[in-house]
Amino acid sequence: MRLMDRTAIVTGAGSGFGAGIARTFAAEGARVIVADIDEAAARTVAAEVGGTALRVDVASAESVAAMAAGAAATLGRVDILVNNAGVTHLPALLEEVSEADFDRVFAVNCKSVYLTARALVPMMKKAGRGAILNVASTAGLSPRPRLNWYNASKGWMITATKAMAVELAPAGVRVNAICPVAGETPLLKSFLGEDTPEMRARFLATIPIGRFSTPQDIGNAACFLCSDEASMITGVALEVDGGRCI
Secondary structure (H helix, E strand, O other): OOOOOOEEEEEOOOOOOHHHHHHHHHHHEEEEEEEEEOHHHHHHHHHHOEEEEEEEEOOOOOHHHHHHHHHHHHHHHOEEEEEEOOOOOOOHHHHHHOHHHHHHHHHHHHHHHHHHHHHHHHHHHHHHOEEEEEEOEEEEEEOOOOOOOOOHHHHHHHHHHHHHHHHHHOOOOEEEEEEEEEEEOOOOHHOOOOOOHHHHHHHHHOOOOOEEEOHHHHHHHHHHHHHHOOOOOOOOOOEEEEOOOO
């Protein structure tokens, strides 16, 4: 029960890695806000973990502010924030990605970190403690061709994590990132371009451990970094990648 009596918001928690994080946090004693743009999916996971579902568009200031207000009303405080919601563009040459796709990737993957920080950091500062976890990607450390702007957005998240960690440490707020390799999530098909046995085999050949990451893998890493066991860890980008970045 490493997160007993802690409260947490997990964005993008209706599926994939976010759902895995929400499940692990709840199993470890946390009260969890399951936030997702897909309200039905959020309700399903929230019912499973005994949490509260909130619909949020993480790229919208108004929606994020409403999420923060709803979390404060429901939980009383927010100890942990996990910025997990993310999108990608389909594999393409960098000059062929549309401006609309570029804007969407940076709004959801990057602007969201700013918006959630603006809405929730003051609450954490007032409490004198908090943990923020940004779900980046191995793409931000070891970019793959044809995912250029997605790679760049995740690199941005890693730099933002380090900058936030330095600024917020004196306030008692730790900020870390995790960098998963691709897993069995709704985004996998987008990363691959086409989900075929051949494409999977090609991708798996780059992962020394020889398998995709799972929501449980990411939940375990997230739980550690957001718990008191990691009280001396801030500003790291932890690779949860089966050796892919070696």
